[in-house]
Amino acid sequence: MTRSIKGLIASAAIAGFMIASPAFAADGDVAKGEKAYKTKCKSCHSIKANVKRVGPSLFAIFGRKCGTAAKTRFSKGYKAACEAKPFAWDEALVNEYIEAPAKFMTKMAGKKVSSPMRAVKIKKEKRRANIIAFLKTLK
Numbered sequence: 001m002t003r004s005i006k007g008l009i010a011s012a013a014i015a016g017f018m019i020a021s022p023a024f025a026a027d028g029d030v031a032k033g034e035k036a037y038k039t040k041c042k043s044c045h046s047i048k049a050n051v052k053r054v055g056p057s058l059f060a061i062f063g064r065k066c067g068t069a070a071k072t073r074f075s076k077g078y079k080a081a082c083e084a085k086p087f088a089w090d091e092a093l094v095n096e097y098i099e100a101p102a103k104f105m106t107k108m109a110g111k112k113v114s115s116p117m118r119a120v121k122i123k124k125e126k127r128r129a130n131i132i133a134f135l136k137t138l139k
């Protein structure tokens with residue numbers, strides 16, 4: 001009896017955890033992602049290696065450590081986030097970032113900061129998954 005109650009509590013805790021922090025698992029559509037890149041990201045980001053526009057190139061973004069992109073002067077908020085918590089971009093982080101850039105950088109920095117990408121808000125999960133699927137092809 002006690003054991004099964006414990007088991008129940010444990011599985012409820014696991015389920016709760018999974019709801020609180022969903023891992024990135026969505027399968028995106030590369031062609032749709034490329035279209036979305038063209039309308040939402042291309043004005044500021046090249047996909048050619050080391051070509052900077054307003055922001056750094058998105059070529060081989062996954063695994064890139066924050067603050068290491070070629071020729072880029074990062075914003076104050078980005079630098080604060082990267083210093084507080086050095087991270088390398090993975091799918092889950094890019095997913096969170098392009099949903100709400102200033103909110104993401106504030107969370108990473110541990111204090112309120114802005115982002116030059118604050119106007120970018122890809123609200124639809126499917127659309128973010130498509131963009132990520134496209135970005136994954138750039139390597």
Ligand code: HEC
Binds near residue numbers: 065075076
């Ligand atoms: C208005 C211009 C602008 C738009 C539009 C934009 N970005 Fe950015 N992006 C930037 C800038 C500038 C940076 C550098 C971040 C900083 O300094 O805070 C950046 C940084 C990034 C980074 C981190 C790069 C690195 O080397 O750390 C990723 C990933 C990214 N953008 C993805 C995207 C995606 C995907 C889109 C489209 C959905 C997008 N951005 C749209 C301006 C933009």
